[in-house]
Amino acid sequence: MTLLITNARIASENSPDLASGDVLISDGKIQQIGKGLTAPDGARTIDARNRILAPGMFDAHVHFREPGFEAKETIASGTEAAINGGITGVVMMPNTRPAIDSATVVANVLDIAKRTARIPVYTSGCVTKDRHGKELAGIDGMRNLGVVMLTDDGDTTGDPAVLLRAMQYASEFGMFFASHCEVPELAGPRALNEGLVSYRLGIKGSPACAEEIIIDRDIRLAHAAGAHIHIQHVSSKLGMETIRWWKQRGDVKVTAEVSPHHLLFTDEHIGDFDTNYKMNPPLRTQADNEGLLQGLIDGVFDLIATDHAPHTPFEKSQDFVSAPNGITGMDTALVSLYHHFVATGKFGWDLIVKRYSAEPRRLMGLPAVSIEVGQPADFILFDTEAETTFTKEFMKSRSQNTPFIDQTLKGSVDLVVLGTEILLER
Ligand SMILES: [Zn+2]
Structure with missing residues (x-):
């Protein structure tokens, strides 16, 4: 899987300011970060405008x-x-x-x-x-x-x-x-x-x-x-x-x-x-x-x-x-x-x-992951403009004992990528 994520705002633990740019992912790794990157043949492009890459x-x-x-x-x-x-x-x-x-x-x-x-x-x-x-x-x-x-x-x-x-x-x-x-x-x-x-x-x-x-x-x-x-x-x-x-x-x-x-x-x-x-x-x-x-x-x-x-x-x-x-x-x-x-x-x-x-x-003695060249692909896209309603159907847990049940809140987890796999896409 080769993915080009464009126009992302990139979150890191080191600064409250979000960097922005395009991120190229292939072979389960972040290969390139920059502006105006072009998608290689066969790559899928995701426009991440308004979305946080974390x-x-x-x-x-x-x-x-x-x-x-x-x-x-x-x-x-x-x-x-x-x-x-x-x-x-x-x-x-x-x-x-x-x-x-x-x-x-x-x-x-x-x-x-x-x-x-x-x-x-x-x-x-x-x-x-x-x-x-x-x-x-x-x-x-x-x-x-x-x-x-x-x-x-x-x-x-x-x-x-x-x-x-x-x-x-x-x-x-x-x-x-x-x-x-x-x-x-x-x-x-x-x-x-x-x-x-x-x-x-x-x-x-x-x-x-x-x-x-x-x-x-x-x-x-x-x-x-x-x-x-x-x-x-x-x-x-x-x-x-x-x-x-x-x-x-x-x-x-x-x-x-x-x-x-x-x-x-x-x-x-x-x-x-x-x-x-x-x-x-x-x-x-x-x-x-x-x-x-x-x-x-x-x-x-x-x-x-x-x-x-x-x-x-x-x-x-x-x-x-x-x-x-x-x-x-x-x-x-x-x-x-x-x-x-x-x-x-x-x-x-x-x-x-x-x-x-x-x-x-x-x-836990594990390395932290970050959005940097050479890092494993382990990231999410979070839409700050969208909303999430926590209906029973939305929840993937077998139980729904949460005070948030049926509440609508700002923000949405739109994409979850781990290694070479897209685990979730909304
Ligand atoms: Zn306890």
Whole structure:
């Protein structure tokens, strides 16, 4: 496949200004960038006027539910949702059934991905067996299959002594730890933030301190062990400030992520018990949203990740306390970030490329991709003039538990190219 993309505005992590030009792609690589390039024989030309040419996104926090919960999502449907949202690489969380806690399960998951996914799929592995927080998982065997991220995501690794031992052990192999931060004893039924809304609805809330305590605990453990700790889906402003403080000290390797929903929504959105606003950590307050956005702009957050968490309509139709935590995210992430933050001037494409494409790949030890001569073809075209309506039919995820359902937002992922293949074209 030879492609000539003309009149593109090219996004990079290094500058808020968009370069413009024509880009020639063949043999799965970017061959030439310039003005007025002519298409070689047999090449297809795409006029990219009004469109942004950006590297493919990379989501370092997704739940694909396979093996064990295929009614919610499979690796096949989850990766199609990724492509639908302009994402060309993902990292699975290990809270499947069986949990991804041994070489056998890792091998199985990677094999399914190889057969059914059109984009690279990486998986994290559990810190402890079956995420029970007691015995170490089969860390050695997982490492041999390329696993670098260890996490008991869905829960905190309860016993700090076990986590410290895992850190001391696995850091020697260059592995790092990703923490879901929550003191379970403080978290109540894990349904929503403790605050005015939880009082009004009469449900025991989960206070922000339940998250902040473990953010600090796990960074301290990493500090003691010389480990790299990555803090997942931060929802509280004080939690963000805790990470900022540790980063400024500079004597522990700490990275962190924020999810689009924690930037955009508050517990007020729950309204009349809408379970599409139920996730863990929960939505908190306007002040938290603003604090998290500032943290993202300041670089306290290294990456944006969705915590894509599909559940069936039946599960999400239960009462607010019983319904499972989580919302889908990959179909909607990029368009929602564009609509709410780029189109409104809060931040530029450079932040999106850095935090949702380059840094998540670097976290996983992968090279970042960019629109430069010699780079692999791994890019999207994003139409800034078009709109996307997130109907049930639009969504490629097997589940549609998202607050964006039936919303129309500015922006559209029009084209996704990876290697020699066009994965999506609208
Ligand atoms: Zn989590």
